[in-house]
Amino acid sequence: MCALLWRGLLIQEGGIKLGTGLAQRLCSHPRYVRSSRRSQGVPVMGLELAPQDYPKVIRDEDFAEQLHGHTVKDPYRYLEDPDSDRTCQFVDSQNLLTQGLLDKCQSRSRFRDLMRDLYNYPRYGCPRHEGNRYYWNFNSGLQAQAVLQTQRNLDEDPQVLLDPNKLSDDGTVAFMAKDGSATELPDKLENVKFSSMAWTHDGKGLFYNTYPKKLQSQAGELGTETDANINQRLSFHVLGTSQAEDPVILAIPEHPEWMIGAEVTDDGSYLLLSISNGCEPVNRLWTCDLTKLPTDSSRGSLDLKDFDVAEGKHRLPLTKFIDNFDASYSYVANNGSEFFLHTNLLAPRYRVVKADLSQFGGPDNFTDVVPHHPQDLLQWATALKGDNMVCCYLRDVHHVLQLHALSHQQLLQDIPLPGLGSVNAFSGSRKHAEFFFKFVSFIEPGVIYRAELGDGHVQPSLFKRSTVKGLQPEDFEVRQEFAKSKDGTMVPMFIFGRKGFQQSSCNPLLLYGYGGFNISLEPSFSVSRICFILAFGGVVVSTNLRGGGEYGLEWRAAGSLHNKQNVFNDFQACAEHVIHQKYTCPAKLISQGGSNGGLLVAACANQRPDLFGCVLAQVGVMDMLRFHLFTIGHAWMSDYGDPGKPDDFDVLYAYSPLHNVRVPEDGHQYPAMLLLTGDHDDRVSPLHSHKLLAELQYQLAGRTNAAQRNPLVSRIEVRTGHGAGKPTEKVIAEAADMLSFAAEVTDSAWVRC
Template sequence: MKYTSSIPLCLIAVLTVKVDAYGINSADKNRNFIKTPMKYPDARRDESILEDLHGKKIADPYRWLEDPFSEETKQFVDAENEISQSFLENNDKWKKINTNLTKLWNYQKYFVPMRHGKYYFSFRNSGLQNQNVLYKQNSLNDDEEPTVFLDPNAFSSDGTISLQEQAFSKDGNLFAYGVSESGSDWIKIKIRNVQTGEDYSELLERIKFTSLAWTHDNKGFFYNRYDQGGDGSETDTNENQKLYYHRVGEPQEKDVLVVEFTDNLDWLIVATVSLCGKYLIVTPYNGHQSSLYFADLEKNGAIVGKILLTSIVTKFEAEYVYITNTGSKVVFRTNIRAPNYRVVVIDFNHFTEDNWTTLVKEDSKDVIQWAKHVDKDKLVISYLQDVKDILKVHCLETGKLLRKFPLEIGTIVGFSGNEKYSEVFYQLESFLTPGTIYRYDFSNPDTEPTVFIENKLNLNGFDKKNFKVEQVFYPSHDGTKIPMFIVQKKTASKTKPVLLHGYGGFNIAIPPEFKVPFLFFVNAFDGILAIANIRGGAEYGQKWHDAGKLLNKQNVFDDFQAAAEYLVTQKYTINKKIAIYGRSNGGLLVGACINQRPELFGAAVAQVGVMDMLRFHKFTSGHSWITDYGDPDEKVHFDNLYKFSPLHNVHVPNSTVNQYPPTIILTGDHDDRVSPLHSLKLTATLQHAVKNNKFQNNPILLRVYSKAGHGDGKPIAKRIEEETDIHTFLYQSLQIDADI
């Protein structure tokens, strides 16, 4: 972190303190509160950009910020970073928060062991290593020390090159792995010899959102690539993903193009080689729905060109995820006519739908999340029950329920096991537990799972008994009951600060996982963490997702606003003590809510958010989000998107009631999933609306991190820096009085 001792006066706020509505007095030397509106960069407005979209004149005066390489964009980012760093670091709290966050993050982290060939592999982190390290060992006996198999920390001095995507060959002797630079979704694939630890010479490039599926002769694998690929800082649309086959030891130029869909350039291709090695299963995705194809690799013979696919499902109306197979009888998890998912068997010799059979029926309430084939004839199935994980075992042949694993309230964040072995491992996390790995052996069916490794915080005086976790169900605007987790210390009643987190989209649930920044907020700030499981996610299956997407998207924002209202009416806190937080689609959530109901919140944190809902589909992989948001090129969806697009609903405050809460917008310069242009354009628009406004005393800040992407693979040092910025901002904005 750069500490700034002297910044040009034209770029910083007047950092004097006054008594204001928050009751802060001038004696508080550690807070940056504003006597007059902040002085923001004078970003150029290009009033000539005016488009006619479906009969509406749409101005886009900051479109020049869509060019990440222009000198003008770089100057804007530099100026914004100077303002935000001055606001955050011009006190002693940044250093204290950073020190305490670092201490909390510094504990040994273990992840579930995986068996491949004759070795066990597992990721570990000694505490503050930027990237997790992959270890190898012959057995899991206590007297055997594992050896380092692959250490991503050696890829770069600052930890910004990370390991992404990996797959072992069927015999376990080869390891294909992807490397990402600066947080980009683009990766380069290398291949390592497991016995020697040495890499082969070839390097595969132009790869993004890839499958890695080895053929069972162990000679090569299928993977996805594009004709062109960048370094993560570009904004070009990613189109026409293709499936290739690579043979180990050969240069990428000799790779064989096996599948492409030239009439549907937006599709993403998922490829899997079946358990028996006979079938290539291809599921092209359009959003969260897929079609389904297969090819008989034995009949195709040597892979020398395009593979002839047999189509089973051509309509995009459900999802199909391969689980396992016994001969031609192939098992899938699907939500076709089953919103909470079921497990079906499709005989590839008689694959029409009237021949499908249901192996495990859809549950009327609980959602099937995933299923794994283990111990010859068993399926371990994870269910989501009121946003809490349930783990059951079913018979692969009959679907009969065999047993249920005992689980505390939490989330399974890791599982390993396969059909060849009776032993399985699973890792359970909760809001207050950083991960306990359990071991179970089906060869001893009368026993219970045992603790294999328990991750323990290195935090003096920490005791879970001093905290309480509750789940409430609050009403949204239309009466729908929304689940929400509330985590806090068992301290005397007072008006506590609240961090309200949500997502609400893309069929993704927000479960009770362990996150260091969340625990820090609750523990160090004596705050309340509130996780609102709003519609649009996967909490209650496809119906819950559908209720928060496309023309129903406003439900997501209403649910989140209702969460804030509930916390106030139930006297957990008051509005000016509520900070809302969201990232990616959750960043859109925050952006929309501060436009629609700014009076509900005391602060807002929006990370890597989708903010321009009229042009999101024109950049990187944005076209794949149309299935959740709708297509702006179609009038019915344009009209809907225009109503809530954060960029297009910025208002000029006309009272202290509808001024924007203190807001910080964060992004990374190598985010090639949600391009930083979204955050830059919204910041410029907000600052233009509030500058010199007598009703707006709260800051609007932008923080852009270098060599950082959407979040995957971010080194711990950068994560701590970013969370220090966020929590310093929250400390100041919410007037937190904790002694840190």
């Protein structure tokens, strides 16, 4: 997907050819002014950086390794240690540089004010009916974290059950309440990470995961550790006891990278164990009959001390229902030993099957309850009271809800949705006839519907609706279009902006992508994107690249392992499409991605620097030769490959952002780049962003005669991790910094009155 760099012709391969008038306007844009002006010291734009403006970063040129016949330099290996003096100095100097640039962003304070104003709207979670009460999360607007509320019936005023905002001064403590209920207890569990939380139905015991090695960095601070997380264990805790008494009931030391997910069935009779090895959508499924385990008569709880494998005691009596990694299996419901499972076995777009655990003879004995659909992706299924089950399909990247029979093949009815969007929350159980679901879209912040099963047609009714002050969904417009990728694959994308927005090459455009780990980018509401549209007259595009789960296993496989380059081709094709259709131009095109999406936009910046005016890479995986060595990185080999294998290494080395920074030809530049990371990110360690940033600054701006003037900087957040649970004020500040930076470097004026 190589294209001609911009040499005044503005011609790209792949059928894109920009008109003369547009070429004249873009060539006068500051980003494309010839370097003669720069040599005279005339500023091109306020955020321009000269080589001497960057901090001096220590570079160890002698550090190199021989890997599969390649000499691979790693001059910034020392930045892998988060506690070293050199790393701390690097972080401080880079943050100082970045803050100086952000202070020059003319729209920064206005964007922050606008976002704070629009973010201040009530946000409701789906009520969950447990026992004789309802539980739901609620954020009044600018609270750092959502509050867990409860009420006996839906007509009375709710009461606060748990307020995490009181657990820390800066709002960085968050919680998740499974099954919608929570309470504060004196019990304290430590060393818990990537954990299940599976309660016994008596509410007295909890299955959870730990690691044998204490989680902490050399400085002793949680969240900054980089050691590989291996040998996960499953423990059992009885309320009112010390964690030191908790037995380790399952460990798999012969497979240190396997992970154990625990779940208790709806009837409380079985413990289900989902055993995974990486992020591929496959797992083993083991079961344990809890009714046959001993109990502690004094506490009335399970007594599993005799199954403490750490003490060399008896092994937990397990039935290895599925004991291979051929497909994925997730629990939907059970009637005694008859189980209903959501699976992709012989069904790349998934199906629901039933099988009797007591008479199980292998997958050949599965009976279809909801058969595989050739076009629509069956994302999930939830069993309700009686013989009912709600199924959620993804159809061309928007959701469809249906009510099915649980015991046999029968579609009972479609459940109407208000438009093209997604059901991002659902609440229902086999104990109750009512259920709730939350619908969102790119322009709808959240509508919660309540429905009740009966003899007739199920008709959802409005329960709660979130509204943003001064905004109406009808003020905006969403279009779905398809880009043709390099190999001819049609790649969907959603394009949205103000109602009736013009297709103009002057539009600033935010292009977002992910493309990996079987994750689908469904329609979702984002205040920061709405602010971008309002503040700068912008257009936002959300892409659905291969590697994701939008069209099932084949779509995922086409963008994974040795096919990973397809993801970058897809994203570049989407960029070319919006340029060709005159939604924007390269100078105004801003790419954004986080985590695996951070890898995406960084790799595309290396491969096609001519396509983008700005790159926002959040918490990205940037060193593809060493990602597997840190925290949970070994689990990503299912998508990326194993750098220890020669064939995988060659593929990884060819696109690794860290190892493919190249000076563009003829004195041209990389787009402005802002790398964002958190110093407590224990998923994708900040070392990835640190090393790439140092390499970018050295390769592109490390010489006095370097042409690079577009800034190459990072924003390193303190006391935050990978993103989930980030307090509201930090969300607002990060968005304001990112998008005001992007507006400044793309010369996008503030247009909101």
